Amino acid sequence: MSSLPDQAAVAAAIAAFEADLAAAPSPREAQTVRDKYLGRKNSVVASWMQLIATAPPDEKRNIGRFANELKAAIEERWNAHAERADAGARPSGAVDITLPGRVGALGRRHPLTSVRDRMEAIFTRMGFAVVEGPEIEDEWHNFDALNMPAEHPARDMQDTLYLATPVKGETGRADDRRTLLRTHTSSMQIRYMQAHQPPIRIVVPGRVFRRDDLDLTHSPAFGQIEGLAVGEGISLADLKGTLLAFARDMFSSTARVRFRPSFFPYTEPSAEVDISCWQCNGEGCPMCKKTGWIELGGCGMVHPAVFEAVGYDAEHYTGFAWGIGIERVAILRHQVQDIRLFFENDLRFLEQFPY
């Protein structure tokens, strides 16, 4: 049996470890060197520990002390070596190509886009074509042609942001040249009818602008889907049937609709359309404010003055139109209390929507 470990043996073992490690040509060999001194079995430290069992009683403590001293010294040198190797292998800023790849986050449609797509799909199945129009409109298309001349009081309700950009007007009048952010998609009724002859069945989705302050239920910019059908013999019953079919597809297969008399300058008669509350089936609940009905939008039969503005024979053709807010439908479908959530783009909100 060789002599028992002493202080000189510790120093010698450390020196030997350092020499072996310095001579190791690769990380793999360096690991082997480490195991030779620190491994659980057959290493220098392990063999010193084994000596404790058979050593004379008064030597046991010293052997343990030297073994632990050697172990700590080698661990310290090994850790320093590993850190140096790590830093050397991967200079700062370099890409570690051995790491697993990062998977890009998958996006999804915004809930307002999903709702708009669904509305378009429903109306498309009923034979409506989807058309879009400009968000910057001139006064004539936005107001005058829709039976809202300059002095009309209904214009105040919708007054909006006028722009400095002049356009060539329809009538050549000075006030006709003003442009504005459209207050409704109804201006596209005019543009489409100017370019097409009946029969017409279109829906016009798009962003519209009002001089509203942002609060829980109002936004100065919001989405609408306009509907327009023009032809021979089109009646209020057709309008009601169309909106009922939409409500049943969008909200509930047992939905009912009701019309409340209302006023819009460009429809006559005009109505607000309500849908029976699908939460309580018309019984009354918090969602419908205990009325059993939920307001959906405005609608009516196209006013003869609108037909005259686009050169249609108002004696020959009839038609209906509606405007439904996209945010309104999204709020109802998803039970969202605050319209602002749709615009803030907080992922914690957006990720709650399934599609």
Ligand SMILES: [Zn+2]
């Ligand atoms: Zn209800």
